[in-house]
Amino acid sequence: MRLQNNLDMTSATELKEFSKWILDVGDGKISEPNDGYAEIKIPDEFLIKEFDDPIDAIVRSTYPNLLEQYKNEEFLKSRAVLASTIEIVDKINDYVLSTLPGEEREYLSCDSVDKSDVVEAEAFEALTPEFLNSLRTSGLPNHNIRLKVGTPVMLLRNIDQSEGLCNGTRLIVTRLGNHVIGARIMSEGNGGDEIYIPRMCMSPSQSP
Numbered sequence: 001m002r003l004q005n006n007l008d009m010t011s012a013t014e015l016k017e018f019s020k021w022i023l024d025v026g027d028g029k030i031s032e033p034n035d036g037y038a039e040i041k042i043p044d045e046f047l048i049k050e051f052d053d054p055i056d057a058i059v060r061s062t063y064p065n066l067l068e069q070y071k072n073e074e075f076l077k078s079r080a081v082l083a084s085t086i087e088i089v090d091k092i093n094d095y096v097l098s099t100l101p102g103e104e105r106e107y108l109s110c111d112s113v114d115k116s117d118v119v120e121a122e123a124f125e126a127l128t129p130e131f132l133n134s135l136r137t138s139g140l141p142n143h144n145i146r147l148k149v150g151t152p153v154m155l156l157r158n159i160d161q162s163e164g165l166c167n168g169t170r171l172i173v174t175r176l177g178n179h180v181i182g183a184r185i186m187s188e189g190n191g192g193d194e195i196y197i198p199r200m201c202m203s204p205s206q207s208p
């Protein structure tokens with residue numbers, strides 16, 4: 001999806017209609033009434049019909065000339081790819097990262113089970129680190145995160161709301177340290193501010 005400001009009247013109307021259509025799809029209002037299953041006809045103007053690789057096609061459509069524009073924050077702020085599952089999000093992220101220049105760095109999590117309220121600790125013996133590392137859920141980062149300087153990223157939790165570091169804040173990675181990641185805020189309000197994100201403890205109950 002490309003998000004645009006300063007649109008003319010025709011473009012603004014088209015964007016409004018598209019936004020309403022997206023919301024109606026999400027709210028299940030398309031093809032009513034139905035028994036829980038519905039066929040949704042996607043308008044032709046929203047379709048990419050000719051492609052060999054669907055991931056490559058959606059990235060090229062949303063981010064044309066990415067290698068020339070990836071340092072352009074206005075270009076990045078005005079575009080986003082929406083996906084239906086975490087698995088597809090990971091595939092798109094991996095593809096975009098592979099196309100960007102620069103040295104890649106990998107960060108790994110350290111997972112454990114909170115046994116403070118557990119009566120039978122044996123019940124958690126099957127929850128090995130390997131199993132915990134394989135879990136993927138909305139609101140928590142994956143076990144491994146791969147980044148490059150210049151990569152656009154998004155916060156998954158509130159860190160400091162007064163500084164604009166909230167769930168959904170978009171940033172550009174500026175530094176990759178051993179225990180800290182430097183980034184520049186892209187979102188409105190605090191845009192341009194340089195911040196540092198340290199390693200931190202997270203649990204599903206802390207996620208919005």
